[in-house]
Amino acid sequence: MRQRRFVAVGSKAYQKQRQAPAGPGRQTGDSGPAVTPGEVIRFVVCVALIFFGMIGVPTIVAKLVHRGAMPDVTAWLHTADAKRTVRVYQTSSDTTTSMALNDYVLDVLAAEFSPGAPMASLKAAAVATRTYAIHAMISGAPGGVAAKHDANVTDDSGLDLPLSSQSDIEAEYPSQSLQFLSQLQAAVEETDGLIVTYQQQPILAFMFDVSPGETRTSQAALHQKIPYLTAIACPDDKVDPDATTTHTFTARELGQAFGLNQVDVAKLKLTRASDGFVTAVSSGTKTISGADFSAALNLPSADFTWKSSGGNLTITTHGRGLDLGMSLHEAQALAARGMGWQTIISHFYPGTSIQSDTKVT
Template identity: 25%
Template sequence: MRWWINGILLIILVVLVIPTFIVKGCSNDESTPIILETEDREDFDVLSIDIETIENEPSILIYDHINKKKMEIPLEQYVVGVVAAEMPASFHIEALKAQAVAARTLAIRKMRAYGGRGCSKYDTDVDMCTFYGHCQAWISDEEQKENWGADYIANRSKIVQAVEDTRGLILTYQGSPIEVFFYSTSNGKTEDASEVFSMQLPYYKVVDSFGEEDAPKFKEEFTFTRREFVDIFKKHYPNSKLTSKNIESQIRILNHTQSGRVGEILVGGIKLKGSEFRSIYGINSADFEFQFLKDKVIIYTTGYGHGVGMSQVGADRMAKEGKSYTDILNHYYIDVEIDMGY
């Protein structure tokens, strides 16, 4: 080989290859992603996994009752926070999609921009509060990171997917968003809305809900001393004839609803609904039975929640049997349509 060819090759090496190596070497030090072991992830501030906001998407004004602040956020981002708060992320994605549609329906129905009345609880002039007992639960991205720790990325991605796949969809009846109810676990059947809330809604009928027997709260028992049992009742009904000695003779279940929950019950001469008895004693379900012992009263419950509309555990079971979110929603909400909400 001629000397000048060697010289050119050397120049090519110096000018092109060596700088490339140096530059690559430098940038590598700064940009190689840090791969964390699972146990390290809790301390690592992982990047948020966000849902994209699209052009015509409305915003919702919420009141975060834990942090006591108002926030305006894009609707689909809000739905992600609701699903994260209201349903275990371990549930089947079709159940998470059904929950996303239910959450979005409740939001649109309450939003003042769509003729809703907003939230009246905190005197804050917002569309929704984040208290589960009033509007619906919602948790921020930070709270999701805290709750899920090492599972944050997997859980959040799954929920974002469920919300994205149902983007904009809500449940309607005769063209309007329905009054949505859902709860944790049924007793095997759903309840008619009129048995729990004093309203008649055509899309709530008693339907079977299968496969919930193994759910953690399907069966529970609540134990009260005789004194506690009487005191709790008298706080609500001071004129009741109930005493710690006459409990057995002063309690009579008068009837059951079509779903097997207690319809009406007579306690110390006072007649009340099973659902009201449930809320007075803070027990899981209006499907309950008593056992009276010498010094205590035990109440055995089946199911967890009011029973109206979708059972979340039931939705998960249906999904695991291959049903889609539309099958689930059409099972629990009768004769409704699934439409675009905005």
């Protein structure tokens, strides 16, 4: 089982001490005393200690203040989540590994958030992530990608939830990594063992980056009615400029989505659902789903419009992700306005309850 390894706070701040060269004592002449090797060594050590006191200690203190407190590794290893394991299929390496549940939840949060996210949104996402994993552990989809690799979940954001490791965070946020990881750890620990349930069972706790202004119903997205996955208005998502992106493709690139050499861009047709999402795209007699079309072109959403020009197709997408369940962007906006994490959960998953996972597993 893979456990997270925390970095000691001050280890990178210590200065390397210069080593005095070995050699015979220096003679000062007949009138002066000889300087022995021991005296040379003591002198060098004293100078090094003085230098460290003047430079090294203030540097370490400054870094500690700037980076925040070191995570409590002992507490982390003794949480209820730490006693559970989730099997994760890692698509890039084609391997399946066992992770402590708290490590899994933290890695998902690290992938989904950036430093400065409100704590209430982190806690809401931690509970949703834990719920997602436990639901998969109890009721995994037979025949799915994870099941085929003897896993509960994958690290593919198109199939499950994405993950970022501690080294990923250190590389992306070098000056904020420890403070950020400590914040994520606190969100996981302070919600330890809590999940979202509906009729005493863990829910399908979907979450995604940002909606086009409203979340989808399960009927529209999954073609089945799930009472707690309803359309939720997301006004902060609607005005987020980063939620809209533009992408341009050639006829050959579009053809690859259909398994063809190229397509006639002017003759492409799409079918749209009532909520704006594209359900199908056709090129001549060949039709693929809107989700498959989006995945083939690496589009962030299946809610898009397009315009052809000069043999190319310019696609404008709205939102990022499945648009089902909890919008993490909207959750952060709600948390910033003072909404608690429990209320955020009930806002996005209406009719659900929060309880200990020991009562359902």
